[in-house]
Amino acid sequence: MNFTQNILITVDAVLFGYQRAEGIIVLLIRRKEEPYIHHWALPGGFVRYGETLEAAVYRELHEEAGLAYNYLEQLYTYGAPERDPRQRIISVAYYGLVRPEFFSPVASSDAEEAAWFKLRNLPALAFDHSQIIKAAFERLKGKITYEPIGFRLLDEKFPFSDLEHLYMTVLEREIDRRNFKRKIMKLGVVEELPELVASEGAGRPAHLYRFNAEKFQILKQTGLIFDILV
Amino acid sequence: MNFTQNILITVDAVLFGYQRAEGIIVLLIRRKEEPYIHHWALPGGFVRYGETLEAAVYRELHEEAGLAYNYLEQLYTYGAPERDPRQRIISVAYYGLVRPEFFSPVASSDAEEAAWFKLRNLPALAFDHSQIIKAAFERLKGKITYEPIGFRLLDEKFPFSDLEHLYMTVLEREIDRRNFKRKIMKLGVVEELPELVASEGAGRPAHLYRFNAEKFQILKQTGLIFDILV
DNA sequence: ACAAAAGTGTTTATCATACACCCATGA
DNA sequence: TCATGGGTGTATGATAAACACTTTTGT
Numbered sequence: 333m334n335f336t337q338n339i340l341i342t343v344d345a346v347l348f349g350y351q352r353a354e355g356i357i358v359l360l361i362r363r364k365e366e367p368y369i370h371h372w373a374l375p376g377g378f379v380r381y382g383e384t385l386e387a388a389v390y391r392e393l394h395e396e397a398g399l400a401y402n403y404l405e406q407l408y409t410y411g412a413p414e415r416d417p418r419q420r421i422i423s424v425a426y427y428g429l430v431r432p433e434f435f436s437p438v439a440s441s442d443a444e445e446a447a448w449f450k451l452r453n454l455p456a457l458a459f460d461h462s463q464i465i466k467a468a469f470e471r472l473k474g475k476i477t478y479e480p481i482g483f484r485l486l487d488e489k490f491p492f493s494d495l496e497h498l499y500m501t502v503l504e505r506e507i508d509r510r511n512f513k514r515k516i517m518k519l520g521v522v523e524e525l526p527e528l529v530a531s532e533g534a535g536r537p538a539h540l541y542r543f544n545a546e547k548f549q550i551l552k553q554t555g556l557i558f559d560i561l562v
Numbered sequence: 563m564n565f566t567q568n569i570l571i572t573v574d575a576v577l578f579g580y581q582r583a584e585g586i587i588v589l590l591i592r593r594k595e596e597p598y599i600h601h602w603a604l605p606g607g608f609v610r611y612g613e614t615l616e617a618a619v620y621r622e623l624h625e626e627a628g629l630a631y632n633y634l635e636q637l638y639t640y641g642a643p644e645r646d647p648r649q650r651i652i653s654v655a656y657y658g659l660v661r662p663e664f665f666s667p668v669a670s671s672d673a674e675e676a677a678w679f680k681l682r683n684l685p686a687l688a689f690d691h692s693q694i695i696k697a698a699f700e701r702l703k704g705k706i707t708y709e710p711i712g713f714r715l716l717d718e719k720f721p722f723s724d725l726e727h728l729y730m731t732v733l734e735r736e737i738d739r740r741n742f743k744r745k746i747m748k749l750g751v752v753e754e755l756p757e758l759v760a761s762e763g764a765g766r767p768a769h770l771y772r773f774n775a776e777k778f779q780i781l782k783q784t785g786l787i788f789d790i791l792v
Numbered sequence: 793a794c795a796a797a798a799g800t801g802t803t804t805a806t807c808a809t810a811c812a813c814c815c816a817t818g819a
Numbered sequence: 820t821c822a823t824g825g826g827t828g829t830a831t832g833a834t835a836a837a838c839a840c841t842t843t844t845g846t
Contacts, residue, residue: 339609379652381567409615409636409639413611420612422571422609422654424639424652493825508811509826510810510828511808514827515808531817531818533817534822534823535822536816536817536826537824538825561808721798723797738836739798739799740838741835745835763844765798765845766842767843768799769798769799
């Protein structure tokens, strides 16, 4: 069997962040190797023989680039024969959510540069990575209304308006503040804290809120359905 | 690079059928080769160098076993290093829906036997195939309420009660017939035909109904949401 | 005539939606 | 005192859920 006849397998990761000013942001690296050398691409790399797919993602991001994510989910497997111009490569794509505290990326051995880009202003990308990002965002958009993953994009303590803006950004539509807050608070898994945000310019200071994951797990077992149709 | 160090890639398919008497059924084959020789397993096989993943599924099922499905969707990629005891194999799992008219399976070159099993009465399975079937059913269960895929499990023309029973079987709960029918018919994509079912024993003969896929596509573009919360 | 499955409407409760004013702070 | 963003309640309409009797056929 000729080596070139072996299908190779990689993982690619779409890491999303959220900032109120920028909206949804995506981590990209600039490739150091052919093909698509110097092009922007998703972080990722070959799966080693003995490691799980998730371990490969972790290794590429956490160990090699110092990046931490606090949510990771398999997205889809891309296997079009011509997606890599040199060699048949099947890629298992994941998407992950990153809190603002972990936004500063470190260049890895496979990348000469890493940076966050606004989802709505991405550069030309290598391979089918634009398509992967699009699919990842669609998944996020669908999932945020029935699983409490939005909180993974915010700091642990956040003003309620951040949550509102996050939902409006991801769902790409306006949401009534009063109805939204009523629905979220009614679920009983978001707590208002006595603390206020550090004052920042005009406006009444907001309380901080926190998602209570333990409470969510308990309520989930008793049949709670997290469902924000907004 | 040592050959045994290459990760191999397969596809596996969970084909679901539905019969009123049996409920959901799953196609299994009995393996002709090691590992797990003579065990029941999902149909599937290695992906060839130049073919897409979907083409590999089609080849294994349609060309080699004469099986036709009328819906196919990628499910998940299973990559645990020890899932195959001999060799690292990553499998991209698909699930498909089969109409009753295509239920009779033909033994393929990789299988000495093929048969439909009730989902609730499966034999011990090779590899992690039990887990894959479970995940496929969960996907079906989730998807049937917001995409019109249930019709792919019925004959093109069906009595309405078949649809009711299908939903009750898949969702694993009772559904009020009157509310269900009202919701389905209100969508405007299921047509009542003048024909009646061939008489079969007691009871008033039912009309036949048909899902109008073209109408659904048109309505979908005008914002129709297929959503059967039942 | 009765058993068996098909067919059909109304009432009630819940929830989504729409909508506007007061509050606390910094400048 | 004004600009800015935070915080809150009510009324209405839509829809999900609960619920039972009549019709048509075969035996």
